[in-house]
Amino acid sequence: MIKDVVIVGGGPNGLMLACELALAGARPVILESLPAPSTEPKANGLLGQVVRMIDRRGLYERLSGTPGPPQPNSAYFMFAAMGLNLSLLEDSPVYGLPAPQHRIVQVLEERATELGVEIRRGHKLVGLSQDDEVTLDVADMDRAYRLRARYVVGADGAHSITRKLSGINFPGITYDRRTNRTAHATVPTEWVEPETGALSVPGYGTILPFLPHRTEHGGFSYAPFPGHPPLVSTTEWDQPRTEAPMSLDELRASIRRVLGADLPLGPPTGEGPHVLRRLSGGNTRVAERFRDRRVFLVGDAAHVYTSGGGPGLNLGLQDAINLGWKLAAEIRGSAPPGLLDSYETERRQAAHRMVMYAQAQAALTAPGSDVTALRELFNELLGHRNTVQHLADLTAGTDIRYDMGCHHTHPLVGRFAPDMELHTPTGAVRLTELTRTARPLLLDLTEDASVAGALSEWHDQVDIVTAQPQPTAPAATALLLRPDCYVAWASASSRPDSADLDALRAAMQRWFRPTETPTAGEETQRDLNLIEPSIT
Structure with missing residues (x-):
């Protein structure tokens, strides 16, 4: 077969x-x-736009173990071990799912x-x-x-x-200058600040958890994931290669070189598996x-x-x-x-x-005073909201805009559909709940539901939902979403004209092949579906 x-x-x-x-x-x-x-x-864990996509397939609560939709990181993140102040943004695109x-x-x-x-x-x-x-x-x-x-x-x-x-x-390139050492290990409890979870290293200073930290000699990170011993990691450049097994002593020595201070590490507690590895070099290839x-x-x-x-x-x-x-x-x-x-x-x-x-x-x-100078300049730029937005979008993958084969007449076309809540005859529903079946979706948010009728020959190819948006929804009166939740067409007109509807049909033809016209019985069932969308 x-x-x-x-x-x-x-x-x-x-x-x-x-x-x-x-x-x-x-x-x-x-x-x-x-x-x-x-x-x-x-x-x-997962980071970025895929967290919202996991939610749109009904898997977020299974993975997170908590009820409700994912929430963005709206306070602080990092780019190249420099702080991204996400509180500067009206809507942070950086979602995280520890797992x-x-x-x-x-x-x-x-x-x-x-x-x-x-x-x-x-x-x-x-x-x-x-x-x-x-x-x-x-x-x-x-x-x-x-x-x-x-x-x-x-x-x-x-x-x-x-x-x-x-x-x-x-094809691509192989980096052979960097060595990463990572291990699950215990640290002195008195060195961990109970309020912030930060690691206070005598002779060096305070290191925030989960955030990469750069010095002139390399990188360091401390990640106390719940239910697991902390994950401690260093990055160094131009280290001699060795075939010897990785050990906590090797990581302790690396920390001393990177921070210029000692960090007593003990063996991890609890059930494994536990990380103890050394990675030399790396590849960037497409x-x-x-x-x-x-x-x-x-x-x-x-x-x-x-x-x-x-x-x-x-x-x-x-x-x-x-x-x-x-x-x-x-x-x-x-x-x-x-x-x-x-x-x-x-x-x-x-x-x-x-x-x-x-x-x-x-x-x-990378180490070096020239890189330090460049980082100083970058830190100045990170005080500007537009810079933070740009890097946050890049981190999350929300900077991608696909070519939908037409002139982008609406800012959402080619973008991942934003989250929104809709009013339907059966009550309020999140967009997420309408995308669980992975089918194309037409949201008709016009007052007279005038857009839905323009797709008669595609009714078995696309789910059509007529609804009214919440006041906080994006400025759109109709949206066509591909199964991957990218917007193939959108209108901002309260009464889309013939040009809008022609553009909608063109988008349908580009992404979905039309099928035979349904029978009268199928038309009746479809009308019911327009009133009461199926949510699974």
């Missing part, structure tokens, strides 16, 4: 893609080489299983060829076998075998293409850069969300020409922004 999509890699990106495909009616299979989910400590990567994988795997996704653990891709379909050679513990699939997606990390077997080059015919790349298989963790997952998970609905539409036969090509166009733009973000921070945290 030919599979719709085989996803190579069962990490967060592969699982997210599988969920998106399943929501859209495709039948994905995940091949994961590990026999069980990894417990190796990696990222410590270890193994918990993210667990929640996404649970959701994928609920949606009927087949996950094959301990199955490794060893060969791949393409014709009208894709043939995969797979090996598990006991046998070798072949799979046929319409499409394959490599979500198998920076050393992607999918990318290599597809002949896709991975695949020469994100697609080779029927093979696609997402996440680290497509791009790696030296600042991983939350921003890296932000980028990779949004790759998956961007590709999922497009690939499912192609499988259903409802994709307009060029839809799959837009994946690389849009996500390469995002990848290059994140690479620039990582490289700029690396340059600004």
Whole structure:
């Protein structure tokens, strides 16, 4: 039996893609080489726009363990170990969701299983060829076998075998100057300020928690995650390479060089796994293409850069969300020409922004008096709201504006749809609750619901909701959202004219192929749906 999509890699990106495909009616299979989910400590949470996207798929409360929607960080954040005063902004785009990567994988795997996704653990891709379909050679513990699939997606990390077997080059640069040392460890309790959680190091001073700290000799961070021993980390330049196992003594010596003061570290307490690692060098690379015919790349298989963790997952998970609905539409036969090509166009733009973000921070945290002078200048600029807004948007990934194929007549077109609350005949509803099904969505907020009738031939392709916005909603009277929640069309007119409606139809034709006109019975059911939108 030919599979719709085989996803190579069962990490967060592969699982997210599988969920998106399943929501859209495709039948994905995940091949994961590990026999069980990894417990190796990696990222410590999600950061940026993807936190809101996770909420729009109904997964935020599962991951956070708390009720209610995500809240932005509206006080303080960092860029290159310099403070971003987010209180200067009217609306901070920096959202955070603390959650270890193994918990993210667990929640996404649970959701994928609920949606009927087949996950094959301990199955490794060893060969791949393409014709009208894709043939995969797979090996598990006991046998070798072949799979046929319409499409394959490599979500198998920076050393992607999918990318290599597809002949896709991975150009970029390798940094060999930096050494990062990280460990879970205990610190003297009397050195921790109970009010702020800051670490007060005698002979050096106060270091705020969770925020990178730069000195003339390197970088230091102290992260006391709840329920875990603190995560202590240093960064140094031009350290001699060693093959010796990493140890707490090595980290203590590194801290002494970076801070010029001693920090007594004890072994971690509680259940593991505990981090104790040294990373020398790093890579910043972007695949020469994100697609080779029927093979696609997402996440680290497509791009790696030296600042991983939350921003890296932000980028990779949004790759998956961007590709999922497009690939499912192609499988259903409802994709307009060029839809799959837009994946690389849009996500390469995002990848290059994140690479620039990582490289700029690396340059600004390097040692040396010249860098210190540059940081002094940057700190002056960070007193300006526009500078903080620009860097906050870059950090969160909200600076991305996709080309929707038309003149941007509304400021929201091409942007990620803002959060809003709507008044419907059945009561107040958040936009988030209307996006759980991963379908296109038309919000008709006009007084006479005049926009909904313009899409008669697309009614089975798009969910249509007529409502009234809250006073705090953005200045728009109608919005067309793609399944990834980017705005494909918007109007600010209380009575959209024929030109507005023609632009709406053009946006529909660009992103969604029209289907046959529904029957009279279907029209009646659709009218009911306009009055009482389905919320799942």
